[in-house]
Amino acid sequence: MKEIKVNALSPYSVIVTSTNSQLNFWLEHKKLNRLFVITDDNVDLLYGDYFNSIKSKIIGKYVLKAGEESKKIETVLDIYRCLLKHNIDRKCTILAFGGGVVGDITGFVASTFKRGTNLVYIPTTLIAQTDSSVGGKNGFNLDGIKNVIGTFYQPSLVYVDVNLLKTLDADNFKNGMAEVIKYGFVLDDNLFRYIEQNKRAILEREIDKLKYIVAECIKLKAAVVEKDELDLGGRHILNFGHTIGHALETISNFKIMHGEAVALGMVYESYIALKRNLIDQDLLERLIKILKYFDLQTTADIENYNDFKQAILKDKKNVDSLLKIVLPVGLGRAIITTDVKVDTIIQNMKELSRR
């Protein structure tokens, strides 16, 4: 078991473990005694008995339909009404048990119901454990615009049980691995080498290996987030692969998964870095090799670069129409720059595709 402290405005702990048996201890420790669980139907089916040993603390449960489709205001309102029916007050704790969708919806509900209840998060996907578990962001989609409504709200406790990852399907696992590789590639050369050296054991989801990579990612994200709780700029380093990745996601109409898009984005953005002599050919090859090992695509067939251009220029992160891009500079380090023109990006992407 590892305890990672996140020094947000209201500090909290992330527990990384591989069992549910320490949950009761931590809830007692944080004096959280009346819990209302929010989960999705997949997780509920797989882990309906996860809270058996703390049954007396559970005062209700809401099960939403799994999938991004549920991240909408209708779900939020339905949960509010369910909480009202259960007489939930500000002293109760709302517990999110699921992937990023459950986490985002639940975080929003907890931050707005009666102006804020306690929040505990037990993330169950690799994405949720390594990314959404730290940072306090929540939200939902409106009229097809992703995460456009939301707040920053810190949980009282995050309990990460990597054993839950055993049941994750291959797609969702590799989706998370793209982000894990990202952390190593731009923030921590040791983590990147660890992934290279233990790739097989990770792919086979050996508990110790999962625990190590998940804990390292959480530490890295915590360090970045602590410096920029309200996402005013400093967090941008975590957007490596995302400037191009998001645009690819958009033009695919979100048919390619986020992790796939990020993998592609990392390759293209690294190629731009290579062209600027910020990294060498060998490092790009290592990135491509590890992504391929985890069954992530490293080249895309882009039919219409015009659509791509529109999409990348519209990205909400690119405030004041300045394109922000993260470029690696050697292993484990990166810079954020605004001096790469979108036409250069496209030219480099075409070049790499032809190779």
Place this chain on the structure above:
Amino acid sequence: MKEIKVNALSPYSVIVTSTNSQLNFWLEHKKLNRLFVITDDNVDLLYGDYFNSIKSKIIGKYVLKAGEESKKIETVLDIYRCLLKHNIDRKCTILAFGGGVVGDITGFVASTFKRGTNLVYIPTTLIAQTDSSVGGKNGFNLDGIKNVIGTFYQPSLVYVDVNLLKTLDADNFKNGMAEVIKYGFVLDDNLFRYIEQNKRAILEREIDKLKYIVAECIKLKAAVVEKDELDLGGRHILNFGHTIGHALETISNFKIMHGEAVALGMVYESYIALKRNLIDQDLLERLIKILKYFDLQTTADIENYNDFKQAILKDKKNVDSLLKIVLPVGLGRAIITTDVKVDTIIQNMKELSRR
């Protein structure tokens, strides 16, 4: 002009003035250059030209239907969509221009749209200037439950122009005066005496008098709120008159105005204090006299004390079913207690009504 600093987690200034001519200075000072205005149709009709001199800063306006009815999720969603149409981003400022309804809805929108935009508040009613302008609370009603959804979110600037109060109708003015008298009675004997001595000029809305009482109330509220930003207990002193008042509001089906109910609540709660020898008869008479002067009722015809009992016991402020009540102890001071039984309250209320 007075500048009152509120030391919330994110500190901000409340400017108390009697003209709109300093608004531009303060917006420049806070570097707020692109404003989206949210107001209601009454205020818009009366003050459509209020921002004429800063026209170039205004990038859009949303006008909601005046009244408590608008404090609902449908209005919130409609505003989100309007903001999207206007391409509002996190660097824009949303400006609430209206009473508590506009303030509550706008505060919620500003705190959740793209996870938080800047917020400026120009309160236009006496209630909004003296109460909602400080404290960061916002929210809306769901299924008839008041303010059940909301957040705490601090504005960047509150600009209080008491000249706006000139057009307020008599009912809304006295509604606010109930709260003003409350501040004096339990928190500040000087303010209470000032109201007694200047009652006529206040009633006639002399600008200097309004500026004085509004600024004093804001200072008093700021001092209370700074100690309890998340409303975890310390704010309860401001609930004087509200324990009984809320219940009276509820059983009237919100037909009596909030201020009327608070006035009645203050009289009844003071009578309880009198029975306990916490205040003397003379002080109760002074309270009744000043309330009557401002045309506020001081006795109620309660038809069904059973309904009243249900309502008071259901109040969300009474966590864990302990009835919390604020009792004055001399002029300008009060205590919060949980040892008054609801039956004692009712008995005292009946007694006072018979006198």
